[in-house]
Amino acid sequence: MVATPLNVIGILREAITILARNGKFMLQVMLTILFPFSLIGLLHYLLAGFFIERVEDSYEKNSPLGQKDVRTLIGLELALFAAFFFVCFFGIMLTIHASASSYLGKNTGLNDLISSIHYAWKKPLITWLCVSLFTLTYAVLAIVLIKLVSLLDPNSYAIYLWGWFLTILAALFYLYLDASWTLALVISVLENDSCGTKGLKRSEKLIRGRKIQGFLLMFILTALVVPIYVLLYVTATDDDDDDELGPFAQFAFRHVDSIPIPRSCGSFF
Numbered sequence: 326m327v328a329t330p331l332n333v334i335g336i337l338r339e340a341i342t343i344l345a346r347n348g349k350f351m352l353q354v355m356l357t358i359l360f361p362f363s364l365i366g367l368l369h370y371l372l373a374g375f376f377i378e379r380v381e382d383s384y385e386k387n388s389p390l391g392q393k394d395v396r397t398l399i400g401l402e403l404a405l406f407a408a409f410f411f412v413c414f415f416g417i418m419l420t421i422h423a424s425a426s427s428y429l430g431k432n433t434g435l436n437d438l439i440s441s442i443h444y445a446w447k448k449p450l451i452t453w454l455c456v457s458l459f460t461l462t463y464a465v466l467a468i469v470l471i472k473l474v475s476l477l478d479p480n481s482y483a484i485y486l487w488g489w490f491l492t493i494l495a496a497l498f499y500l501y502l503d504a505s506w507t508l509a510l511v512i513s514v515l516e517n518d519s520c521g522t523k524g525l526k527r528s529e530k531l532i533r534g535r536k537i538q539g540f541l542l543m544f545i546l547t548a549l550v551v552p553i554y555v556l557l558y559v560t561a562t563d564d565d566d567d568d569e570l571g572p573f574a575q576f577a578f579r580h581v582d583s584i585p586i587p588r589s590c591g592s593f594f
Contacts, residue, residue, distance in 0.1 A: 333541045343427045353435050354423040358416040365409050373401045418442045418449055421514045448520030452513035455521050456506045463502065467495040497540075500547060504539025505532050 344351050376398040383394075419438060426433040471491050478484045509528035513520045519527050532539050 333538055333545065336538075336542055337545065339428075343424055346430075347427045350435070351423060351427065354419060354438075357435065357439075358419060361412045362409075362416070365405055365412060369401075369405050373398060373405065376401065414446075414450060414453060415442065417453070417510065418446065418514050421511055425515055445514075445517065448517065448524075449510065449513040451521045452510050452519075452524045455525065456510060459502075459506065460499075463499060467491075467499075471495070497544075500543040501536065501540045504536065504543050505529055507543070508532055508539070 376394050379394050380398060419442060422433075422438045422441060426438070471488055474491060475484060475488045505528050506525070508531060509524040512527050512531075513524040516524075516527075
């Protein structure tokens with residue numbers, strides 16, 4: 326029996342139901358994801374933060390930058406970025422598997438989920454790299470186009486408005502594309518025979534005729550997350566005396582930022 330496709334409201338309702346259906350298990354999953362993100366953030370704050378302050382002080386005082394400090398800072402940033410990349414990938418896979426298990430009513434333990442990821446991470450990684458490459462390419466092209474328009478007449482108010490219009494249009498079109506790209510990642514995690522371009526082609530096939538629905542779903546999720554993102558980013562980068570809030574805001578942001586993907590997963594089962 327073929328299930329009737331859900332509308333956007335039905336998808337969001339089903340996503341909430343998935344979380345509520347097995348709240349304790351989903352809480353364990355979220356805490357498992359949050360811990361390594363928090364650890365990376367803490368390491369960045371303690372290790373890289375010290376060298377960032379030294380570099381900033383040298384710049385403000387117009388004194389020569391210590392090459393050793395710069396090299397150390399670059400090395401730390403690259404290492405922490407690589408760690409963040411893999412932890413983020415692990416978190417995405419874990420939340421997709423957890424959402425699928427809850428949706429299908431499977432009694433899967435956290436250890437079983439982690440074990441399944443351990444043996445099936447290569448193909449989803451290929452798809453994620455493809456999606457990341459497409460996202461980066463799209464962002465570069467959009468920025469270049471908007472910049473070229475702004476250079477036509479930097480002092481023109483009409484050109485300024487056109488720049489904002491193109492920015493909003495590019496952001497909306499990205500959400501339209503991202504619905505298919507997110508689905509491709511979900512497919513690569515749940516289906517062993519689909520990855521990379523094959524996963525993207527399959528996602529295009531599955532979402533055909535429902536792209537507007539996918540766009541609306543991504544738009545709603547983004548509208549929910551962006552205010553939180555802005556608030557946490559402002560808190561994390563605040564230069565006031567409450568700088569100790571910075572790392573905690575970063576931890577929260579990194580965790581919240583990973584939530585939309587698993588929420589959108591349940592919509593396409």
